[in-house]
Amino acid sequence: MSGLETNEGRKKLALFGLLTPPTIFLGVFFLVPLGIMVVYSFLEPGLYGGVVWNFYDLNYGRILGWADSRYEQFDPVYLIVFLRSVKLALTTVILSLFICYPAAFWISRMSDARKSFFLFLITLPFFVSLVVRLFAWVLILRPTGFLNQGLMGAGIISEPLELMFTNTAVVIGMAYVFIPFMFLPLYASVEKLDMSLVEASADLGATRLQTFRRVILPMTLPGIIGGSIIVFIPSLGNFIVPSVLGGSRVLMIGNLIEQQFLSARNWPFGSALGMLVMAAVLVLLMVYVRIMTKEEEYANATKVKEG
């Protein structure tokens, strides 16, 4: 008897049919390029671009501290750029968290109709091209921009603030771009928060601060972690925001990688830098998955009880 005549068999066939297209798509357009990057990062850069098929570990050496002294010196600048990127990405995460956390509480307490309107507003920036939006920020932040003119007009400052092409501008820009990514996971977990738990905490004598620390924060932690990771990853490798708002003064690892591929035509070194970003992201994701698995075990336990 053929397996396809049983329910079990039909389910398997359906699963196979559903999973095959994404598997092929990701295989061709994600795993293959990734494989090329991994391989290239261990190849010798050719003199006029391209690669020489020799095993070569100095791409990593240039970044991490060993170099072939005949051709080049170890230069800590790459590590510095990497660490600066980490710092800017973390600052972006913290800034967007501070903006989104209260907003999530505020919106989650609204009536359903207003809620959907505000959620729509949060996603509204996606309707306009990213580059256009970033140039709008240039208009705001430059020495003769709206912000400086406003502050000077109000008499708060006498000289324009140097905002363009600084870390501050880049962090503001990235926080602006990634706020929807922070907001949505945060909102999901804030919305789920059972207000009777907050009441119970107050009833048991906890002050507002104690309630926040002992109940609200731990209950919304999955959203905080989720949102932070989703913002941190694209911030770390971002090159559009620093190139528009940071210029040549704020170089992030993303700009460095872009330069290696497009200007320096040193694909192996660019790949090695890319691997560095990916390693950092993978470590983060592993931590995240571990936390979420625990969360899920807990959620499953709840479901079993309710069932």
Added chain:
Amino acid sequence: MNSILGIKDATKRYKTPDGGTITALNGVSLDVAQNEFVTLLGPSGCGKTTLLRSISGFEDLEGGSIEIDGAAVTHLPAHKRPVNTVFQRYALFPHLTIARNVAFSLEVAGTDKEDTKRRVGEMLELVGLAGYGDRKITQLSGGQQQRVALARSLVARPKILLLDEPLSALDKNLRQKMQQELKTLQEEVGIAFVFVTHDQEEALTMSDRIVVLSGGKIQQLGAPEDLYRRPENEFVAGFVGEGNLLDAKITSVDGTRATAVLNSGQRTGITHSGLAQNQAVKLLVRPEDVEVGAPSNADDLHFKGRVSQVFFVGTDYLVHVTTDSGAEFKATLRPSAHNRTSLASPGTEISLTVPQSALHVITEEKVV
């Protein structure tokens, strides 16, 4: 008797989305003694939950005052009041173990670790969950969660324990068991319990006194027997227990004795003070006081009719009878005393007697 809770003239109104107002509390006054079990009973929207939340500090009264143990708490925030609440769905903290849930109020108050541990242990033992401290909330059944909620709200030795329909999520058998346990627990810990429910059976079983609320007003306040036997108005008579309300008119008054005439033309003597000639009253008859057969006393009321519906309610039958004058009448038939096969079936001709002593006079109209 020392009063632990004193509510005077509590008033609270809510705005509705369409611009109107709902009066949730309309001049409610109530005193609760030190170790009393008081139940706030009423249909949904009667104000019982608002009253409870005003005591716990989650609602701010518009008018009136609340005192706990002699101290005014009317505008004190919830976390500063010496009362604790058992919430309807328990509101246990899912991210904490059972022991940490119970310890919560002690931890936020800064009680030292040894003392906290000892008191949590004692509390878990009291509610029959000794040794469960390290488990997660999700590993417990509904009844067990209920006990954790009780332990959590009793561990800080509140002056009053507030319970917001805590048994409504349990199935009937467990609910009855928990009713008895709650009563026992209240006697053991010796503090006042203020219990909110819409279930009149639950209220009658557990309470020392019951406050019947409707439309934000106290309809009646009294011991369970009083409420059942001597309801002061139509609402209480209808809400607490099953009953028949017969329209009657007073024809003559002689001191506390009066004669009333029913719509059907029957006359009966009743005892009630403050009645006036020609006053319209209602006579309450509980179904279990109705007897089958012709009256032996001339003053008893007699109804003839036909059984329209029969409900088997465990020990006996509740039958609905349509009398010859067209009124609906409820009577309880005990299978041991009557021939159930002939009487407890729809369509049967039946003759019912209401002894004069079973009549309770209600002079007040339905108060809302």
